[in-house]
Amino acid sequence: MNAPHLPDLKNAHPLEALPFDNHFARLPAAFYTRLPPTGIPDPYPIAVSPDAASLLSLDPEAASHPRFTDYFAGNRALPGSEPLAAVYSGHQFGMWSGQLGDGRAHLLGAVQTPAGPIELQLKGAGPTPYSRFSDGRAVLRSSVREFLCSEAMHALGVPTTRALSLIGSNLPVIREKVETAAVVTRLAPSFVRFGSFEHWSALDRNHELRVLADYVIDNFRPALRERDKPYAALLVDVCERTAEMVARWQVLGFMHGVLNTDNMSILGLTLDYGPFGFMEAFDPNHICNHSDTHGRYAWRMQPRVCHWNLLALGDALQSLIGHPDHIRELIEHSYWPHYERCFQQAANARLGLAQVLPGDADFVGETFGLLQRQRLDLTCFFRALSHLPAQASREERVVSDAPLREQFSDRDEGHAWLLAWRTRLAREGRDDATRQAAMLACNPKYVLRNWIAEAAIRAAGTGDFALVTRLLECLRHPFDEQPDNEAWSSPPPDWADGLTVSCSS
Structure with a gap:
């Protein structure tokens, strides 16, 4: 159960010989701005995920490389990388926000792996042309949460982006208060979002819209190229993958917190961990993001919000697919039936029903x-x-x-x-032994409860990163009995009653 997958040592890549193949950087220049990250002063390593490193077939000793911290703090260019910030637009809290983009993220490029290309992205490594007057930084508080939850969600079987490393700095960053900076290295086959398509549609630039759709199909969904209507097939594929993702969220009690269209992955991955939370005392109206004053992203709303976001994506794809009525029909006939099937199967599994x-x-x-x-x-x-x-x-x-x-x-x-x-x-x-084993393999004992993440954040704020590392190890095996970590399977203690999470990071 959840045994860590380690790279094949015979085929492991040294850190400075990662086989980059930067296909996104081959798109026309309008899709991004090339620029190096700013980096952070005096960076120090906090944590590295061995499971995420194995995706890249990185040499197990890579984290000990003398330049590892500088590479993944954005202070030095990783050989073969071509740093850039992508442009996109989107709806935020249901309102059109216009041009957005990678305001604090730098895509380094894609590494070839046996499972396909994996992109490396630094989050928090400085401003870009899309920062909208912000500093392009991420704070330690939110970076610890994103690093841990990315890996925890993968171990829970939820489609997600991943996190390779967490690097810190004493650089002051002003949010609601003065905090310190951090950089997370995120991994995903692609960081293309619903908003990436909305951007070109809003500008009536149908050529770029088609180029982006072809890029996604050819690099990530090549089987769709053989369909009679590949763009319609792409939309159906996104609907089904999104439905499966949100169904898994619902049965686990996971709440994303800010399901804007620019935070929705075209590959159906959980993307952009901000004010997320895991349900404790069950309340379908629970809002994990205290910035969400109207409850748009409450637990019970997530399936409907994802449907709304798919309608926005479908609207953006009109010039490639056809009449809005046809697009709505595609979405209705693919998203809801698939969601209901996935939710029912996952809920039944949690109940021990085969x-x-x-x-x-x-x-x-x-x-x-x-x-x-x-x-x-x-x-x-x-x-x-x-x-x-x-x-x-x-x-x-x-x-x-x-x-x-x-x-x-x-x-x-x-x-x-x-x-x-x-x-x-x-x-x-079914006999009890078979059923109980199946239930224990899908009903986790450990999830990233807010109070546990907060304990790790507070310790990290004092320079003690041992709890981050220990939590990572625990969350890599969420279905296992771990006597030393028994306290982390408990509801929140009294001191955590007032914890809140917002969009601020």
Whole structure:
């Protein structure tokens, strides 16, 4: 379960010999501005993800290279890289914001890997022409969160960008208060966004729109080139991948916090970790971003917001696909059915159900209703449920059900739900050992709770980075029992009750 994937030492690349193939930099100059990162003064290493390094087949000793920190702080050019900042536009909180772009990100280029090209991007390495009067910096607080959550989400099986390294500096950065700077190196096959297409559509530049669509198809979805209508097929592909991504968020209780169209990946990856959060006491109206005053991005709204964003993408692709009615039909017929299938399958798996049978949608709805009424901790509930037997006498259930029963404020309602759950399990008749193993493999014990991230941030602020490294190791194996980290599987302590997260970073 979640064994770390290490690079093949025989084929590992030295740090300064990464095989770059910078296909995005071959696009016309209008798509980006070439410029080097500014870097940060006196950088120091905080953490490196061995799993992300393995994606690049990096030599395991690469992090010890004397120039590693300078390369990934943006202070020195990595051989083969061609730094640039991409332009895009987008809708933010449902309102058109016009031109945006990589305001604090520098794309270094793409490295060839056995799994395809992987782009390296520095986040926080200085201003670009798209910074909109900002400083182009990221602060340590948000960078710790993004670094850890990128890797945690991958370990949870959620499509996501990745994080290779976290580099810090004592450079002051002013947000709500004075903080210090950091740079995260992000990895993804591509950082093209919905807003990348909206940009060219808003400018009525159909040639560039077609060039970008061809770039995505040819480099990342080549099978679509064989379709009769490849651009329509691309939109359907994005709908289905987005549906799968958000369905996985919903069953895990993950909230992105700021689902603007410029934060939506054309490849269906979780992109731009800002004011995210994992649900604890379950509330479908929970808002993890205190800047979201109207609850646009609350947990229950995420599937609908992603649908709205897909409509915006479809509108941008009109010149390539056709009439708006046809585009809406493509989206409706691909997104919602796929979302419902993915959500039902994932929710059933969390409940230990191997099949989707008539009545399961109602039972899943009843389960989430129970979670809401009793304000149960989502992660703790499903993890405890994973250990329960299906067939047990009343006397045996007194012992076996105790860890879950203690979570219920209304014991009678909890007891009634457990009877219904066991009745549904009986319709499949799987043996307990097989079912429990499957449940433990999809119901994590550890997620990046805000209070845990905050503890790591506070320690890092004092120059102690051991907790960041320890948390990374824990979150690489979220389904495993880890006795030394047992406290991290608990709801928040009293001191964390007032924690809030905003768009500020």
